[in-house]
Amino acid sequence: MxxxxxxxxxxxxxxxxxxCIQxxxxxxxxxxxxxxxxIPRMYGVDSIHSASDEIHLTEGEFDRIIHRKIGWHSVAVPGVEMWFARHRRMLAGFSRVWIWSDPDAAGSKLTTTVCKSLRSARPVRLRVGDVTETYKAGGAEALYELLDKEKAK
Ligand SMILES: [Zn+2]
Known part of the structure; x- marks a missing residue:
């Protein structure tokens, strides 16, 4: 593992x-x-202290590792049932929180939960797969483009 x-x-x-990677x-x-x-924790909380006014949120630790790799400050919840009120308080100081849930039913449930809880939350629509799959298919550019599209809305 x-x-x-x-x-x-x-x-x-x-x-x-x-x-487990088997x-x-x-x-x-x-x-x-x-x-x-x-207790369920948020992963990568050092980004909360390093980010300026925007931060990213992923579903799962590995997607957050990809975000850091391409230069973004990001935190992860380790699963769709892992968003709690204390996490809202941890991110309450940011003017924008970009939500990168997996493009499936569980992911959209996480997006809905976080967006209801946090007014600054905005979902990023993933098309190819999750953050890691999108990165593997199109590199950092693919993730930058998806964010630009949401920012242009
Ligand atoms: Zn196993």
Whole structure:
């Protein structure tokens, strides 16, 4: 499994999550695995301290890693059921929060939940796949273009 460290804004370790990268049915364990008793956290909170007035939000840690790779400040919720009131408070200071949910039913549920909770939230419409798939297909340019389209609205 890939270990995904959750770090605080000073780089201190908060927790670890694990993602199984085997291509199988994950019998006896989840695709994602969390330490027992751990509270659901936002991933990449150092971006909250580094971003200026806009920030991005992804569904899943790997998509957030892609955002950082292309130069954006971004945080992730580790699943569609993982948006909580305390996360709204953490992002309340931003004038715009761009939401990059997966283009499927679960993703649109996350988008709806976040947009209801946060007036500054705006969804970015993904077409090819999730953030990682879009990046693999078209590189950073594909993600920049999708954001530009939303900003032009
Ligand atoms: Zn597995």
């Amino acid at each position: 890939v270990a995904i460290p959750y770090l605080g804004h000073r780089g201190q370790p908060l927790t670890l999550r694990f993602r 291509d199988h049915d994950h019998v006896g364990h989840g695709k994602y695995n969390t330490l027992t008793g751990d």
